[in-house]
Amino acid sequence: MARIKSIHHVAVVVTDMDKSLAFWQDALGLNLAEVREVVEEESKVAFLPLEGAEVELVMPTTGDSGIAKYLAKRGPGMHHICLEVDDIDGVLERLRKKQMRLINENPRQAADGRRYAFIHPESTGGVLVELYQV
Amino acid sequence: MARIKSIHHVAVVVTDMDKSLAFWQDALGLNLAEVREVVEEESKVAFLPLEGAEVELVMPTTGDSGIAKYLAKRGPGMHHICLEVDDIDGVLERLRKKQMRLINENPRQAADGRRYAFIHPESTGGVLVELYQV
Numbered sequence: 001m002a003r004i005k006s007i008h009h010v011a012v013v014v015t016d017m018d019k020s021l022a023f024w025q026d027a028l029g030l031n032l033a034e035v036r037e038v039v040e041e042e043s044k045v046a047f048l049p050l051e052g053a054e055v056e057l058v059m060p061t062t063g064d065s066g067i068a069k070y071l072a073k074r075g076p077g078m079h080h081i082c083l084e085v086d087d088i089d090g091v092l093e094r095l096r097k098k099q100m101r102l103i104n105e106n107p108r109q110a111a112d113g114r115r116y117a118f119i120h121p122e123s124t125g126g127v128l129v130e131l132y133q134v
Numbered sequence: 135m136a137r138i139k140s141i142h143h144v145a146v147v148v149t150d151m152d153k154s155l156a157f158w159q160d161a162l163g164l165n166l167a168e169v170r171e172v173v174e175e176e177s178k179v180a181f182l183p184l185e186g187a188e189v190e191l192v193m194p195t196t197g198d199s200g201i202a203k204y205l206a207k208r209g210p211g212m213h214h215i216c217l218e219v220d221d222i223d224g225v226l227e228r229l230r231k232k233q234m235r236l237i238n239e240n241p242r243q244a245a246d247g248r249r250y251a252f253i254h255p256e257s258t259g260g261v262l263v264e265l266y267q268v
Contacts, residue, residue, distance in 0.1 A: 012260075023258050024258075027232035027257075029137065029228065121211070125157060125211070126212075
C-alpha cells in the first residue's frame, strides 16, 4: 500500500529573508544550506536542513503566485507541511476514493524531476499538505 | 554549542477529532499510535508518528487555554512546529542574548519529565515555535 514516510519539510512564508534568517539561522542556530531562486514557485527559498526534515523559508518574488496571495491575505507564518511518500500516484488515488479535494489532480514535476501534489485545506482541516515523491 | 537537532512534531489544532482522523489516518494512511488526554495542555491529542517526526492533532477540551483561544480566533489548521534540542537552557540563553521574545523564559516540565518552552511568533516571523528536550 502506498505509504507516507516522513515529514520532508515545513514551509514558512516570509516577507523579509534577511530578518527571517536573523531568527532561524543566527539566533536559533539552524544550518543554512542554500538560498535559491525557485522559478516554478516564483519564490526565493532558504533551505535549513535538520536531521530527517528541513525548514524552508519561502519569500515570494512576484505578486500573483498562490503563495504571494496567501502572504498578502494571512501574513507571514507557517504555509504548508510536506510529507514524503513512496508512491504519489497511489496516495492520490486513495485520497480520490475517499472524496478528498486535491489542488493537483495529477502530480506536477519540479525542475529536478521530483513529483509533488497539494491537497486542499478544505479536506485536511485547514492545513495545506504537500505530497512529495523524491 | 546548544544545537537544534530535528523537527519533533508539527501540531495541528482541530475542532472535530473524528473528522480529522478520517483525513489523516483513514484517507492519508498515517498510523495512529494513541489518542490521549493531555491534562497540562487542556487538550485531547492524537499522535501520528512518521519516520523521525510526528503529526499531532490537538483538540482543546476547555474554552480558555491558549490553544482554545487560538482556535476560536484563527480557525483550525497548523498551530506550531516543535524542534528537538540537545540543550534547551543553552538555546534559550542564546535567544535571549539576541533579544528574541520568549513565551516561556524558563523551560516548563511535562508530566513525563520532558522540558519545553515556546518562542513568541513576534520573533520568528509569525510561527509559534516550541523547543523540546527529551
